[in-house]
Amino acid sequence: xxxxxxxxxxxxxxxxAGDLTVRLGQPSVLGKLIVGIIVGPAVLGWVxxxxxxxxMAEVGVILLMFIAGLETDxxxxxxxxxxxxxxxxxxxxxxxxxxxxxxxxxxxxxxxSLFIGLLLCATSVSxxxxxxxxLGQLSSxxxxxxxxxxxxxxxxxxxxxxFMLSLxxxxxxxxxxxxxxxxxxxxxxxxxxxxxxxxxxxxRWLAPLKVSxxxxxxxxxxxxxxxxxxxxxxxxxxxxxxxAGIAISQTDFKQEVEHRLEPxxxxxxxxxxxxxVGLEVTFAGLGQHVGLMLLxxxxxxxxxxxxxxxxxxxTGFGRRSAFGIGSGMVSRGEVALIIATTxxxxxxxxxxxxxxxxxxxxxxxxxxxxxxxxxxxxxxxxS
Numbered sequence: 001x002x003x004x005x006x007x008x009x010x011x012x013x014x015x016x017a018g019d020l021t022v023r024l025g026q027p028s029v030l031g032k033l034i035v036g037i038i039v040g041p042a043v044l045g046w047v048x049x050x051x052x053x054x055x056m057a058e059v060g061v062i063l064l065m066f067i068a069g070l071e072t073d074x075x076x077x078x079x080x081x082x083x084x085x086x087x088x089x090x091x092x093x094x095x096x097x098x099x100x101x102x103x104x105x106x107x108x109x110x111x112x113s114l115f116i117g118l119l120l121c122a123t124s125v126s127x128x129x130x131x132x133x134x135l136g137q138l139s140s141x142x143x144x145x146x147x148x149x150x151x152x153x154x155x156x157x158x159x160x161x162x163f164m165l166s167l168x169x170x171x172x173x174x175x176x177x178x179x180x181x182x183x184x185x186x187x188x189x190x191x192x193x194x195x196x197x198x199x200x201x202x203x204r205w206l207a208p209l210k211v212s213x214x215x216x217x218x219x220x221x222x223x224x225x226x227x228x229x230x231x232x233x234x235x236x237x238x239x240x241x242x243x244a245g246i247a248i249s250q251t252d253f254k255q256e257v258e259h260r261l262e263p264x265x266x267x268x269x270x271x272x273x274x275x276x277v278g279l280e281v282t283f284a285g286l287g288q289h290v291g292l293m294l295l296x297x298x299x300x301x302x303x304x305x306x307x308x309x310x311x312x313x314x315t316g317f318g319r320r321s322a323f324g325i326g327s328g329m330v331s332r333g334e335v336a337l338i339i340a341t342t343x344x345x346x347x348x349x350x351x352x353x354x355x356x357x358x359x360x361x362x363x364x365x366x367x368x369x370x371x372x373x374x375x376x377x378x379x380x381x382x383s
Contacts, residue, residue: 006053007268009046013039014271027134029127029274030369036278049279053272058237060273061126061334063265065238066223068129068138068147069245070258076144077246083315084148088123090311091149091304091329092156095120098303102295108349115348118164119340119357120300121157124333124365125150126238126273131369132328135376142321145312146328147242154236154335155184161339162234164348180234187233191226191240195247203253216260219248236335277365280337280358289356296356297363304330304364305371324375331368332361 014032021031039046047053077084099120103113125146132138132146162180199222206218223244230240248257286293305326312322340357343349349357 003052006047007272009039010272010275011268014274025373027131027369027373029130029134030366032271032274033127033277033366033369036275037281038278039275040279040281042278042281042283047275047279049276053276053279056269057273057276060265060269060271060276061238062223062227062241063261064126064129064270064273066241066245067258067261067265068133069242069247070249070254070261071133071138072147072242072246072249073139073144074246074250076139076141077148080141080145080148083145083312083317085152086311086315087145087149087308087325087329088152088156088311090307090309090314091123091153091326092121092160092307094303094307094310095300098299099296102299106292106295112349112353115164115343116296116357118157118160119336119343120296120303120332121153121160122332122336122339123150123153123157123304123329124238124331124335125328126333127277127331127365127368128328128372130270130274131372134369135372137324137372137376142317142324142328145317145325149308149311149325149329151239151242153329154239157335157339158234158236159184161342183233184235187230187235187240190229191243191247194226195243195250199244199247200251203248203251207253213260215253215256216264219253219257219261222248236338238334277333277362281362282355286356286359289353292353293356293359293363296360300332300360300364301330301367320375324372327368327371327375330371331365333365336361336364 013035017031017035018028019031021034022028036047038044041048096117099117100113103116104110108116128146129138132140132143137143159180202222203215203218206221207215209218211217223241226240226244226247227237228240230243231237248254305323307326308329309322309326312325313319317325337358340354340361344351344354
């Protein structure tokens with residue numbers, strides 16, 4: 001569809017829906033996700049998930065995670081690394097077991113059951129980031145623990161996926177586990193070194209250039225460079241963007257970058273990302289998979305919630321804080337969608353299960369904002 005009409009529909013719908021859900025006592029992001037289903041192929045069909053929408057959505061989620069990095073308290077992130085690792089491990093072990101048992105209970109073979117378990121291990125905190133911002137909790141101890149756990153989760157799940165492709169994959173290039181792990185090490189070592197030495201120098205060099213908006217342009221160059229490097233080395237691009245945000249947050253340009261970036265991100269790209277999640281929903285031919293979708297939706301939510309809560313409780317968090325951390329890790333989002341697509345290409349599961357699994361992923365994304373709202377019990381302000 002025409003990009004101008006698409007933006008007209010998306011921006012109008014997301015802002016109105018966000019405002020309505022805030023008035024109803026929920027974070028604005030919930031309305032933006034639901035309106036994506038309404039204007040998408042599942043209901044009205046006004047917006048389709050074409051190449052332009054997908055590209056803009058990808059930029060939107062990268063900017064969202066970049067802003068999260070800018071707002072992250074690095075010292076608190078360092079202090080909470082043990083909690084982040086414990087939360088990530090709890091959020092991998094229980095969902096993997098639950099997904100595997102659910103698959104076998106439905107008569108799936110060993111390979112498909114293992115892959116379902118792996119799929120349910122994934123976590124994408126891009127939706128949680130927006131909700132935590134709505135609730136004023138992004139820089140809290142709970143918020144930084146969620147962000148740290150998401151990084152650990154992403155690395156471990158990608159390594160597990162590579163291992164599974166090596167053992168079970170058909171029709172795809174066999175993955176070398178050693179090289180997969182090596183690329184992760186290269187990325188994080190490079191990101192840390194660049195964050196300490198290169199990023200401050202680049203910002204000081206590029207910011208004074210005699211061009212318009214030099215500071216924000218320099219920040220975006222660094223953001224996209226980190227994100228691209230992450231993708232090339234097998235780490236989610238949003239993790240690269242998050243790392244870039246943390247690096248720039250340690251410079252004198254943090255406040256200016258954040259002030260100038262938010263209108264760009266929230267004015268255009270982030271709303272398209274929220275709507276794009278709902279555009280994945282389609283109700284055609286799902287009647288025969290209702291039981292499967294219900295079962296795996298429950299397994300996905302319950303195992304991730306309690307697995308992460310267990311990790312949080314073991315590292316000193318109270319019940320309410322642990323519930324908030326577990327809630328923030330429930331959304332599978334675009335990370336699980338990428339894993340599902342990779343598994344489909346590698347013939348790790350029946351193609352007929354792809355759409356039902358996408359619905360499960362979207363259900364986990366839709367329930368995350370209300371759960372976080374319940375955990376923190378604060379009114380959102382952004383719409």
